[in-house]
Amino acid sequence: MNTSRLPSLFLSHGSPMLAIEDSPAGRFLDRLGGQLPRPRAVVIASAHFMAPQPVVGAAPHPATIHDFRGFPEPLYRIDYPAPGDPGLARAVAELLGDAGLPATLRLDQGLDHGAWVPLRRMYPDASLPVVPVSVDPGDAAHHLAIGRALAPLREDGVLVIGSGGFVHNLGDLEWTDREAPVPAWAAAFSGWMRERLAAGDTGALLDWERLAPHARRAHPTVEHFMPLFVALGAAGPQASVRQLHASAEFGSLALDAFAFA
Numbered sequence: 001m002n003t004s005r006l007p008s009l010f011l012s013h014g015s016p017m018l019a020i021e022d023s024p025a026g027r028f029l030d031r032l033g034g035q036l037p038r039p040r041a042v043v044i045a046s047a048h049f050m051a052p053q054p055v056v057g058a059a060p061h062p063a064t065i066h067d068f069r070g071f072p073e074p075l076y077r078i079d080y081p082a083p084g085d086p087g088l089a090r091a092v093a094e095l096l097g098d099a100g101l102p103a104t105l106r107l108d109q110g111l112d113h114g115a116w117v118p119l120r121r122m123y124p125d126a127s128l129p130v131v132p133v134s135v136d137p138g139d140a141a142h143h144l145a146i147g148r149a150l151a152p153l154r155e156d157g158v159l160v161i162g163s164g165g166f167v168h169n170l171g172d173l174e175w176t177d178r179e180a181p182v183p184a185w186a187a188a189f190s191g192w193m194r195e196r197l198a199a200g201d202t203g204a205l206l207d208w209e210r211l212a213p214h215a216r217r218a219h220p221t222v223e224h225f226m227p228l229f230v231a232l233g234a235a236g237p238q239a240s241v242r243q244l245h246a247s248a249e250f251g252s253l254a255l256d257a258f259a260f261a
Contacts, residue, residue, distance in 0.1 A: 048112035050137060085129035143230050172252050
């Protein structure tokens with residue numbers, strides 16, 4: 001991955017505890033930032049920043065949003081003071097508009113935990129400017145188009161990240177057993193997705209809800225899956241894929257990560 005043009009990334013952020021716990025996914029993220037060429041900024045589409053039409057965060061100093069409940073108190077004390085980049089935010093909005101995806105700027109948009117949790121482990125010094133982009137819990141083709149609109153950023157030193165979850169059904173987790181085995185339905189869905197990604201079968205991927213086994217059990221709501229299509233789109237129509245990480249927690253919480261180039 002040591003090239004001048006940055007890959008785009010899909011990262012599974014799992015539980016907010018990823019920010020502070022030792023885990024395979026956490027250790028992977030700790031290494032990942034140093035394995036990539038140093039970006040000048042990050043544009044991140046997180047499952048927890050949702051809007052019916054594209055919104056781009058343009059705060060010069062985005063706040064750290066603790067958008068979760070019932071977790072240990074130390075999580076709520078974490079601050080990730082990464083700067084924003086209003087100029088880059090305007091450029092992102094222009095790229096989206098030029099692609100027929102009119103976007104608005106939000107001057108007070110902070111960083112939700114889908115953004116700051118993985119970035120805190122990748123870039124703990126919080127020195128890179130971060131621009132958040134919303135997702136719409138709609139269809140995959142829309143998010144692929146968002147990613148393709150953002151693809152030119154990769155030539156300009158910007159790391160495009162989609163942050164979500166590879167399998168994300170909170171109601172099916174084995175909450176009392178972090179090391180529970182992966183259930184057959186989740187393994188079948190993950191296996192199908194990995195095969196289609198490796199094959200570059202964009203048509204099947206866009207029709208994942210119909211074609212993938214146990215699709216709606218893997219994602220009862222789709223917002224955690226749409227960032228994958230942003231990352232895939234940002235690599236362009238001939239994207240190659242490299243799986244960077246695979247682990248699971250509480251049975252079916254799949255924490256796969258991919259690089260697209």
